[in-house]
Each structure stands twice: as C-alpha cells, then as structure tokens.
Amino acid sequence: GENVGLHLPTLSVQEGDNSIINCAYSNSASDYFIWYKQESGKGPQFIIDIRSNMDKRQGQRVTVLLNKTVKHLSLQIAATQPGDSAVYFCAEGRGNTPLVFGKGTRLSVIA
Amino acid sequence: EPEVTQTPSHQVTQMGQEVILRCVPISNHLYFYWYRQILGQKVEFLVSFYNNEISEKSEIFDDQFSVERPDGSNFTLKIRSTKLEDSAMYFCASSIWTQRDTQYFGPGTRLTVL
Helix, strand or coil, X not given: CCCCCCCCCEEEEECCCCEEEEEECXXXXXXXXXXXXXXXXXXXXXXEEEECCCCEEECCCEEEEXXXXXCEEXXXXXXXXXXXXXXXXXXXXXXXXXXXECCCEEEEEEC | CCCCEEECCEEEECCCCCXXXXXXXXXXXXXXXXXEECCCCCEEEEEEEECCEEXXXXXXXXXXXXXXXXXXCCEEEEECCCCHHHCXXXXXXXXXXXXXXXXXXXXXXXXXXC
C-alpha cells in the first residue's frame, strides 16, 4: 500500500465553518464505506458509514457523500467545533472481508 | 456505554522478546480484530477472529503472531520474537456479528521494540 510516512494532509478551518474531508478509495467492488475519527493517543472512533447503493447519508452534524463513478468519498462536518480536531480517515469494505483503511487527513480547528 | 479496553497502554521490550497484548472486547460481540498502525501511517488489518478461530489474516500476520481467546472475556495478541519493525500502535476491535457491522476500537497499545 501507499506509504504516507509522517506527513498527513492537513485541513485548517475556522470554528463554526463547515469542513469537507475527501477520500479516494481504490476498489470499485467495495460496497460499504466508513469514516473514522482518531484523536491523539486514542483508537479510531466510528463516525458514519454508507452503503454503495446510496450516494448520501446524514448524521448528526455530519454528511457523507459517495461518488462511485470517480471512487470518491467525502465527509462534511457542519459548524466545526474545536472538539472536531483530529485525524479523519475512510475505510472501504467488500462483503465480509477485512476493512481497508485510507490515509488520514488532519483537521485543525482554529478558535 | 460499553467499550473495548486494552492493556497495557505502553509496552517496551527488547528485540527478540515475546510480548502479549491484551484486549477485552465488548461483551456481546462475536467478532474480534487486531490492527496495527505504524506511526504516521495507515491502520493495517492483522487478523480477525470468530467462533474461537481465525477468520482471516493478512500477510503481516506471519508465524511470529498468534491470537487467543483464553477465557470468556479476554482476547490476546502474542508476538513471539519481536523485531524493531514491530514497533507500532496495536488496536483491538470488536463487532457484534460480522465484519460489516460497526467495529469498535480500543484505545490501543503502543509497542516499542528496542
């Protein structure tokens, strides 16, 4: 897989603004996708998932969009708060096979 | 709210030594997992475990690794002879029925091999 090394893409947003975090997935046969949040020193925390038969799903303050044509997934966070600061990464799954995780994006919220 | 717990939070060991990382999955979950995350890199799947046997394992999970469910609550990952490149965060996770169900991760064990 891709070796990201120590550098992660970073997104800086002002508190209260909306954030959009993107993910390109690799397997066109993947049929479900998950966004995780990982705060420093903690394990990944489930945020929201979406099945491949959908193109949009909304949760509390979060929306996931799926574009299967270009194998692209995005996570939108409304009214970003300081507590949203973390690394966000997507994972893709197919059938009952293990999840494949993408590289993360570091979200930094400026108060 | 139920959560996955892991011990220890940090393990330092000498190269060649054996380590056992411990996890207590959520009590009514049937599927268990170990993942590894080398600093700054992606989370990588190691192994899944269901019905007291390995369900799937990755290429990383070679003969140096083993998993066990020694009792009704614990799930362990053993590395027989640690190498420098085994240094990483190791996460345990569990899901209720299948790998498609939401996987809940523990806080991780940071393994440092010297």
